Amino acid sequence: MVEHSGLDIMCLNKYSPASSSSSSSSSSNAEKKLFSKLKVSLTKKYPQKNAETLSAQYGTNLLLIGVSVMLALAQHGPAVKKEHLLAFITALMLVQLVWMLCYMIRRERERGLVPERDAHAGTSWIRGGLTMLALLSLIMDAFRIGYFVGYHSCISAVLGVYPIVHALHTISQVHFLWFHIKDVIKKYETFERFGVIHAVFTNLLLWCNGVMSEAEHFLNNHRRRLTALGYANLSTGVCVCPHCNCTTSVCSMFSTSLYYLYPFNIEYHIFVSAMLLVMWKNIGRTLDLHSNRKRPSTRSPGLLLGPMLGLLALASSVTVLVVYLMQVEKSPQAAVSMFYCYGVVMLSCMCVASGAGLLVYRLEAWPMDTGSNPSRTLDTELLLGSSLGSWLMSWCSVVAVAAAGPSSPSFRWTCLVYSLLLVLEKCVQNLFIVESLYRRRRDPDDTLATEVFCVTPPYDGIVNRGYETTLEGETPKNRVAFSRKQTDVTLPVGNRLNVTPGRKRQILKNITIFLFMCNISLWILPAFGCRPQYDSGLEQETFGYSVWTTVLNLAIPMNLFYRMHSVASLFEVFRKV
């Protein structure tokens, strides 16, 4: 009601005798009128394009405040401490908690009204995966609380409050994801927009924080290793250990275990923020009912080669990880060399698999789905965007190999091949995923799909000439009857021919599951500390320590996200094919 009043009054004003009679009234009167107009205009519905811009700007600035504090922290100066950052993040989490609570209470009250829901946002398996990650995050919080209890006499109280709030935040956020992530908000749009974007950027900031802590931990380890080997004489960074003894006996256990849980916590936050961003894009959207229906899942027979090869890849990756971590302390060169050889084999297989998938699509002239779907658009953009990091890394390696002298390590040619394959693999895999996501689904019960396709108005300007001629001379009414009859008649033919599409689907499923496993493997390796780019020393020679570390600190988190995100996308593809 309030939202409509502004314009009503403006339109009414014009027809009221008061406003049309005296054009030369006193200026104080005009001012009063202006102010009253302004008042009603401000209570009116705010244009949503503006609300979008304003809320995006709000969220971005939240993130940038956090990032600037992190940059200051990286300097280990005396003024900015970890506590300040954690206090800021805790405050943001509390605000998000309050908003989620308000939202859920309001929804509970309006239980009678079934809200519109976007079927494509946050499928149940992705929510299930996130719940798993959230559980691991909760364990991490428990460890943090344990650590705080051990050292509570000499560390800031913020370090105790933070994990408690984080645990609360995680629990209620998972609840929110399960019951409200699909909602299409159409009420209090401006307010909710701010709430959702606040949640998006709080999670992004938590992601940044996780990435930073993880990178710091890794770099400290790396420096320690180099010093132990006598390669470098760097100090092990500023020690962040507390200045008192632990009151319990398990403090060191807590702090070391933490770092094995970091990768899961990091993925959790970035995935949640992507899902919330889809929710933000959905605010006020009018759903296209035709494309917004859930697809039934299909049985998938004939899955053997893909999963087998995938498991093989996974097993070999875990082996490589263990061998690498043991070898790198003793002979880094051999470890790095082994990694690159493994990488070349792995990436070649993935290139071939993705390429084969694309070929299968070329064989099948199936129309693309061009309907609006913010979730899919975001998936595509994130996939391409997060490839940038490792592409930059690869090209830097290529430049380093090209610039390397004859005295450089022997693995440089393997490194070159590995880098080029990495670029190629991401290109081809992206193409495969994007094409799969944009293909219209072939429904399993819809055996007539091929027929319908030839009968319905031609796709993309394609005219079925051979068919057209048989229809010549018939009236439109006859034509409809004919096409009905035709589909009935061709049913057995369709069934017999359907063998090939079925096999195609089988091939695609196998490819997808193989790529799925490969991407998990390539996530595990850097996530748990196998980062040969730090240990090879090849690129450091050309780019210098600081530039190369900066590139890696940017590229590795992006690459980790890329791998996880393609795992999620490939799962979607698997269900769709």
Add this chain to the structure above:
Amino acid sequence: MVEHSGLDIMCLNKYSPASSSSSSSSSSNAEKKLFSKLKVSLTKKYPQKNAETLSAQYGTNLLLIGVSVMLALAQHGPAVKKEHLLAFITALMLVQLVWMLCYMIRRERERGLVPERDAHAGTSWIRGGLTMLALLSLIMDAFRIGYFVGYHSCISAVLGVYPIVHALHTISQVHFLWFHIKDVIKKYETFERFGVIHAVFTNLLLWCNGVMSEAEHFLNNHRRRLTALGYANLSTGVCVCPHCNCTTSVCSMFSTSLYYLYPFNIEYHIFVSAMLLVMWKNIGRTLDLHSNRKRPSTRSPGLLLGPMLGLLALASSVTVLVVYLMQVEKSPQAAVSMFYCYGVVMLSCMCVASGAGLLVYRLEAWPMDTGSNPSRTLDTELLLGSSLGSWLMSWCSVVAVAAAGPSSPSFRWTCLVYSLLLVLEKCVQNLFIVESLYRRRRDPDDTLATEVFCVTPPYDGIVNRGYETTLEGETPKNRVAFSRKQTDVTLPVGNRLNVTPGRKRQILKNITIFLFMCNISLWILPAFGCRPQYDSGLEQETFGYSVWTTVLNLAIPMNLFYRMHSVASLFEVFRKV
């Protein structure tokens, strides 16, 4: 024809007796069929979503190769030299030249067919502006050639070839912009997509190269100044001077003049790449004819306050620039302090102006234009995206002030206010520009606009209740007649009331022109060397030299682009209001 054949054959196959008769035919036959199918499928039209992804990936990788070479260059190592980078860029420019030539020849041949054109892409005034920038770039090329001639005996031939190719590239690109930038490509889409994206990323790489050279020059100057003052004991970087004497007498003149022309060259390339990106997005697009018409430009009376204040701002900025550059050598603290005071005044005025503009919009209930328009969408995204750089810079300053001890310079509070105002100003200005761009235009000859608005179906669910009641009981036919009559009757009322919309427009025009001049001022200052963030030393204390320099090297080019881009957008707003 070729594009259609694939599907025809696939559909025909199904109905041919050969394929439906033998389901257990020999495998060699099946293979043959598969290959022939594959062959025809590959010659078929390639799905455009894929072509988009593939070409975007191609372009991105081109840029990343260039960036990685630049990163290696920044290290001043012995292996990677400036020549390598220039040779790479020259090759890219040559490829673009060939593509543009092919494109123009083909268009020339099909002269009879009038191509579809997007009226919103590259308005004539923006092309005019770009021509000016291109002319300055050509002068730069001439200087570079002169420099090469002077030192030709001891510097690489690439340094002579590069400016010649660049000049050729500039000339033909400007020609291309004038005659083809509005084209909506519908033929050979996949091929043209690669051509256009190649052009986009070649220009982006040229931009990056310009930014890098400029930053290097500035940093060398800065170091020289610090050393002269005794503040630092850094070497002046690796000297890039040639190892022989100049054969002409004007070499040093050429090399110093170059740096005054850099800012224009940089803006030229980034603008061209934005325009080409719009062209890329337009490929294969079906234009909405209703929204794709050109708007007549309007006379604008009552422009006095805005231009006057704007000129004042511009004059004071030039004064500040000159004073700053003279003072900073002697007493950096005083110079920086003066800059921040000036900035606070300037930004406050801009905040007030943008805020007033937003208020005026709130007074007027005019519908938003939600039609598809890639050019406008890109403008909005670039505006928000390029704000990020200076927001990060501002928040870093805020953190630095918060972390600063009592011994830090006295201007820190002014710096704090300046930084916060900078964030606020960009937020409000972005809102103002975005709202202006998305407003539907009020045609000047359309004095009935307000009436029509109240008579036509209500916008955004707003119902004109007061009006509705008078229509009660009438038949639809009467209703039409009535609304006609109504507009006739209310014409004088409308004319009398129209004084206010006219004045609103006048206010908006003044605000826009003022902001336009202010943004030019804020572009001039950093573009010509007034960068107090390097000289203040406040942030360096908290973030360290390398982190802070990296932040600035990222943020300042983004900020320069932001200012130029908002100048262009404000000009568009000025014409539209």
